[in-house]
Amino acid sequence: MPRVILGYISAIDAMNRFIGRIAMYLIFVLIAVLLWSSVSKVFLTPTMWTLETAQFVMVAYFVLGGPYSIQMGSNVRMDLFYGDWSPKTKAWVDAFTVFFLIFYLGVLLYGGLVSTAYSLGYFGNEPFDFLLSLVGTFFTEGTAAAGDKLGFLERSPTAWRPWLWPIKVVLCLGVLLMILQSLAEFFRDVGRLRGVLD
Template structure:
């Protein structure tokens, strides 16, 4: 969950990184179980199509569950270093160069996530204000999944900022 080496940051920033990582670790571990929920929904869908009247809600509920799994698992994946990197040059760089590149690229990521969050909040407020539903036979409200997506984007921004601070710590460590 936390890095092996102590961070070379002020205590308040170390506390922030630990708090964010603890939160995202727990959310990510809970999100893992959404895969089992997804499997259950899809099994019920198959069963109901064969032995009963097909359920109207299963495909959309499976989609909502997959979105929740994907979005809530993102910060956890970043924390665990499971994100994809183009290793063509990265592997041959020094730890300090990697930290510099990671620090710069995470700033672009935070900007992108901020823009997506801004749009997500606008979409969420529209969904709440007008009682938006999906145009299907089941017609579920969209605000619950849009709320979850906005929360997950905030968690991702927090994790990205914690990664930025850890990169700064690595840079400082290499210069001292």
């Protein structure tokens, strides 16, 4: 296998392992938020922010931990036949079925990016141009110039009314990381079929 492919597998595995190991601890943040919600409802004035904060933390936990789960082979599988197959047969099946996963994740990323552009106040027909120009402006001209490009920021319709763009950005990042990890798994399966990787 070319060194660039082996380097890609190593780099993506290391990055997603690092992010996934940090994302694991978001479960404790979620527990703390839900515990505070319970305590405040019983002993104090109930807080408005706990339910949505718990939802946002759970989304971040799930999508940022997803690539690490794929890497560790901890994702859910229909193991009726798969468990009895040889490693080579598993690699063949995985190398084929990963394209269905990548297609699904690509559609999810597309929808997430369109939704993120909407949450940043863009209501036109070219959300990707808007997002690219926003990121380009941020890196070339700074935060203030990028802020001038934003429109009406979408907020949740609840009483707390948090902005929705931060969690949508996290969702898009997590799905992108899952696509990169899926490609690494595909290359790993090809390496197993060729006898280069174990």
